[in-house]
Amino acid sequence: AQSVTQPDIHITVSEGASLELRCNYSYGATPYLFWYVQSPGQGLQLLLKYFSGDTLVQGIKGFEAEFKRSQSSFNLRKPSVHWSDAAEYFCAVGTSGYSTLTFGKGTMLLVSP
Amino acid sequence: NAGVTQTPKFRILKIGQSMTLQCAQDMNHNYMYWYRQDPGMGLKLIYYSVGAGITDKGEVPNGYNVSRSTTEDFPLRLELAAPSQTSVYFCASSYLGRRETQYFGPGTRLLVL
Numbered sequence: 001a002q003s004v005t006q007p008d009i010h011i012t013v014s015e016g017a018s019l020e021l022r023c024n025y026s027y028g029a030t031p032y033l034f035w036y037v038q039s040p041g042q043g044l045q046l047l048l049k050y051f052s053g054d055t056l057v058q059g060i061k062g063f064e065a066e067f068k069r070s071q072s073s074f075n076l077r078k079p080s081v082h083w084s085d086a087a088e089y090f091c092a093v094g095t096s097g098y099s100t101l102t103f104g105k106g107t108m109l110l111v112s113p
Numbered sequence: 114n115a116g117v118t119q120t121p122k123f124r125i126l127k128i129g130q131s132m133t134l135q136c137a138q139d140m141n142h143n144y145m146y147w148y149r150q151d152p153g154m155g156l157k158l159i160y161y162s163v164g165a166g167i168t169d170k171g172e173v174p175n176g177y178n179v180s181r182s183t184t185e186d187f188p189l190r191l192e193l194a195a196p197s198q199t200s201v202y203f204c205a206s207s208y209l210g211r212r213e214t215q216y217f218g219p220g221t222r223l224l225v226l
Binding site: 009034036041042043044045046049090100101103104105106 | 117146153154155156157158161171203205214215216217218219220
């Protein structure tokens with residue numbers, strides 16, 4: 001069965017600084033990988049996804065993520081964080097032929113002024 | 114398009130009571146899902162449906178029931194509420210051609226006392 005690990009429960013970043021959120025997955029074949037963001041009291045919004053092809057994917061709100069098969073990782077990055085980016089971020093893996101996603105436990109991003 | 118809608122937004126139940134969480138989508142998506150989200154635990158899949166009349170269990174189905182009589186609606190039933198079912202419940206849907214990309218509703222916060 002697939003699994004997702006987000007090693008950081010909380011991360012604090014200064015506004016304007018760069019951001020990297022870590023995600024490691026476990027799955028035997030090529031996975032479908034996702035990053036979702038959840039603002040307080042809201043549902044989840046899809047930031048970006050990787051299915052195949054270029055391993056660097058661009059998403060909404062200036063986010064990008066890079067798929068590294070050798071490291072089983074799909075880390076999320078943003079060059080300059082804005083206060084409005086403060087939220088919880090979830091990495092998820094889906095498998096070809098199946099309809100369900102497995103989510104990590106999430107990383108809470110705090111942005112300091 | 115309203116997307117995925119959920120009602121109610123918040124509910125308090127007494128132990129042993131029953132209730133139905135409503136979920137509807139207007140995107141003509143075949144796949145629908147119910148998740149629960151507990152603090153620090155990410156999202157866990159309760160049930161999902163691949164089309165009207167077809168449902169299947171997810172990771173944590175005990176204490177819940179679902180039905181899917183139409184493409185649009187996917188209600189979640191709690192028969193005998195227990196404190197362990199205190200959680201935030203999210204409904205999601207996805208399109209047949211891109212099953213792994215899920216669209217989430219705003220959530221229902223349930224408190225069982």
